[in-house]
Amino acid sequence: MKNGLFGLRRPAIVGAASAALLLGTSPAALQAQEVSGELIILQWLGGTEAELWADLQAAFMEANPGVTVRELVVTGVGDMRGAMRTALLGGETVDIIINTWPAFRAELADAGIIQPIDDAWTENDWSTQLSDSWRTLGAIGDDTYGLTYTYGNRSGIWYKTEHLENAGIEPPQTWDALIASFDTLKAAGHEAPFAVPAQFWAHSELFETLLIRTSGVETATALAAHDIPWTDPAVRAALEKYAELLAAGCCASASTMLASDWDAEADQLFLADNRNYLLIGMWMNTRARNDYGLSEGEDYSMFQFPALGLGHDDTSMVDSKELNLTTNGNNPEAAIAFFDFMLSAEASEIQAGYGFASPSSEADTSLLGPVQQISTAAVAESQVQFVLGDLLPGDLVDEYRVQLQRFLQDPSDAMIDSVLEAIEAKAQVSY
């Protein structure tokens, strides 16, 4: 029943709800009567996620026969914001935008393209399904713009179970155990234990987790807002830890790291057995299951980044995807109904089937695969920080990743200073 409660139509819908209850009609049937027309979603996801979305939309249309969902698909490679901006600036009108970048949410809000959803949140009582922390994640100041429908752990390390079993080691729980495992794994015939795909962006994953593990989520938040400079000792400490890892022989040569993207390194781990650890997001789960045909929890698994013992081991980096409501969409009622549907048990179950976790309290976590359950539990026990790269201004994040490439080429103290000064110089003009 909550689905149709939006804006000016609310009294009419409440009236219809009363009539429906009198007639013994179910809320789902009522929803079907009340929401109609075309719902347009700006869609940029590909592969398995696109299939997931097709299933979600089909389920929504089944529950709401009066609604036809149409995807406005934008395609591209890499950062999809360019294609999304092009579509929006080109005059495309959509009701819902799927978004994963907080910085882009702010840009959309500043441009007046999306609107706050606080009224709908209250009217639909979404707080019973999403905790305040998820609401805060989708907020700009006091206004909520994003409804989070899935999230992922970005501080989990993927591994192939047989690698560690053959080497006679357990998933490392501490930094020292992680460092010690490199020689053991190399002795077992693996080329370079830790995969660091540095061709584009994935090498920043390791830095970001090290940042929150050495200095806490507050430091990362302050850095994202440029409340502290990049030359701050806390940032330096994270890079020093990164350098420690490199010095311990964790990884392939710098040129190999710089020549590889995350998928190539995943191949090196899961197909070629040349790597053992890969710190990357939860999309790895789908690739391992679908592309490599591996059995989740048996052939491969995940452990949370080892404890550094610096007082911040309860922190994890996360990402999320959210829905934004546009200001100029033609069907806000259906859009809100769709938001509500995405928090339902049915939508959560569909997501779980594709290996994606829903933050909704209606989600049955037992439906998730074993690795997803490890990940979900780890995030639940952590202080979380959104991926730093997605919080930074566009030109700064570019410079940040390029400078980290320089660091990988030469992880010396002098280079750390040079790298941080270069990022800070860019930050000075980016905010």
Add this chain to the structure above:
Amino acid sequence: MSNGVVNGETAPSGPTSTARGGRAIPGAAHEGRLWRLSDTPAAWLLILPVLVFFSISVVYPLAETIRLSFFDIRGLSAPRYVGLGNYIALFADPLFRNTIVTALIFTLGVTAISVSIGWGLAMLSAFAPAQTMPFRMMVFAAFGISETVSAYMWIMILRPDQAGLLNSIIGIFNPGFAHAWLGDQNTALWALIIAASWSAVGLPLLLCFAAVQAIPKSVLEAAYMDGARPTSIMRHIMMPLSLPGVRVAIFINLLNALRAFDIIFVLTGGGPVRSTETIGYFMYRESMTQFKLGYGAAATVVLLIAVLVVSIPAILQRTAGAK
């Protein structure tokens, strides 16, 4: 004969086409001048659809790009007029200056390698045209392959582990050899140049071969009868007389290399540490990744000017005979 070759370089099969009537407008010769467009309003009517299409698809986007280059546009925010601000910032930007140097090395490298190889293969093929036809077709087929597809093929050749084709070939002589050609700043640009040259050889081969084929048999026969060796014939007759084809090949490959984007995007993404970032990639990064549309548009205009600088002398030279 040599004049015929020079004047007829655009039509590989007709080096002496003017003399043979292949390219002249019938009747023009009788009036002692070439036919002009302004001779008949019907001509304008006939080219009107093309002009309209050209205006919509080329002139308008070009004008819009130039207009945008005078604005500061960041993301979805409102445009702010900055006059020449983007151009001033562009030339003060060390990254852009680095991009120009990289683009020059890439452009000259690809052009020099592809045209040299294409020209050389054309010379050799000319000695046995029928027998080398399948070979020429194969080389030219690479020219027809999409740059993106070609780039993915080169990823497999240049992949950093021992399974990479290049590494495995070197590994025959040096077991265990593995080099990350695209991840090493010293080799990434050259690896790109080789990869881009591979697909660019086909056109010079075609053009130069056609130019050689246009050399009258009587000239070659005379050289043979005078006792000239094949190497002398190649050096003193075939090479000089095929120069018109070489010039066209240089012109086209230079332009293509200057505008290159796809192969760089797929193979290196401009990296490592921006060492393979050309003007085309810089333009994409600024416009599409960072969505600084005005700044990206300014870079586009600079690229356009670079293309014009290359094109205009070639066009003037090639149309010099037209009255």
